[in-house]
Amino acid sequence: MREPLLAIVGPTAVGKTRLSLQLAQDLKGEIISADSMQVYKGMDIGTAKASKKEQELVPHHLIDIIDPKEEFSVADFQEKVDGLIPQIYNKGKLPMLVGGTGLYVKSVIEGFIFPEMETNWDLRESLEEEAKELGNQHIHNKLREVDPDLADKLHPNDLRRVIRGIEVYKQTGKTTTHFKRLAQERKPRYKALKIGLKRDRESLYRRINKRVDLMIEEGLLEEVRELYNKGYHRDLISMQGLGYKEILAYFEGEYDLKEAIRLIKRDTRHFAKRQFTWFKRDKSIKWFDVDRYEFENLLIEVKKMVNNKFRT
Structure with missing residues (x-):
């Protein structure tokens, strides 16, 4: 039997946390964070983690599980969630993937x-x-020799994934494209319902700008300063997160605080646009325009959809 799984997705600042918290309480759910930055300890304000009070209302998983110096891959995430979903379901709770x-x-x-x-x-x-000596294109050409399909999908400047593609082939004798094809041929893994939240662009951008201002008020500078003083440098994947890289550059004198805040807002808006573009390609997502609903009505509509999917 495939376990039920409710996914709440959408761009940053759209309102996923509020909806998922109330749904989890009403539907007896537990939340699994699907946010690549919330796994890191000590990075709370800039990643917009659920507050301690919110986490007390509903069990949360995959928040604060690794040090910012550690790497955390998609494979690591999938492995951990595959263990969590049956655990949650066997307790009589609804697994909710939110992020x-x-x-x-x-x-x-x-x-x-x-x-x-x-x-x-x-x-x-x-x-x-x-790559440093001969250029990224040289490495990209090496990937093309072993996995031309992957090379067609990756830009030469996406050096990390280009190198990973070569590494997979060297280590296994099979291409990344081969492993992807195997995954596509596999049956659905969970009985999943995907709910997507969206807003009018101007509405979402206002919320992003307001959120960044609130993060500054709540102590984002102090949070980043503490990480910086502990030796977490700008080359770490964790420190490439929105809000962190800009504040670190401010600390190192690249620009003033006003410019750092402007860049965080701008980059977050661009990021939200990329997120929506990604999710929009998935035709199985059921979309709700949050601006068109009173919160209670949105809650009713989503719960109705969940009940139709999982209670029948």
């Missing part, structure tokens, strides 16, 4: 097949050095 990291949501619902392999750090470093 805006589209690749994370896709990995769980559609399922990626990841090759069994150890990370080859020597190969990665060697290819990175070659």
Whole structure:
């Protein structure tokens, strides 16, 4: 039997947290965060984590699970969620996947097949050095020799994924495209309902700007300063998160605070647009325009859809 899974997705600041908290209380659900930045400890304000009070209302999973110096991959996420969903379901609760990291949501619902392999750090470093000496296109050409389909999908400047594609082939003798094809042929992994939240662009952008101002008021600078003083530098994946990289650049004198805040707002707006573009490609998502609903009416409509999917 496939376990039921409710996914609440959409761009940042659209209103996923409020809706998911109330749904989880009404439907006896537990929330699994599908946010690639909320896994990191000590990064609370800039990642808009549910507050401690909110987390006390509803059990939350995959928040504050690793140090900002550690790496956390899509494969790691899928493995952890695959363990959590049956645990939650067997308690008589509804598993709820909530967040805006589209690749994370896709990995769980559609399922990626990841090759069994150890990370080859020597190969990665060697290819990175070659890229510095001969250019990214040179490494991209190497990928094309072994996995032309993947090469067609990746820009030469997406060096991390280009190198990963070469590494997969070197380690397993199979291409990334091969593993993706296996995943596509697999049956659906969960009985999933995907609810998408959207807003008018100007409405969403106002909410983003307001959220950034509130983050500054709540102590984002102090949060980033504490991480900075602990030695978390700008090259870490965690420190590339929105709000963190801009404040770190401000600390290092690249621009003033006013410019840092402007950049956070701008980059977050751009990020939200990319998120919506990603989710819009998924025709199975049931969309709700939040601006067109009173919250209680939105709640009623979504619960009706959930009951029709899972209670029949």
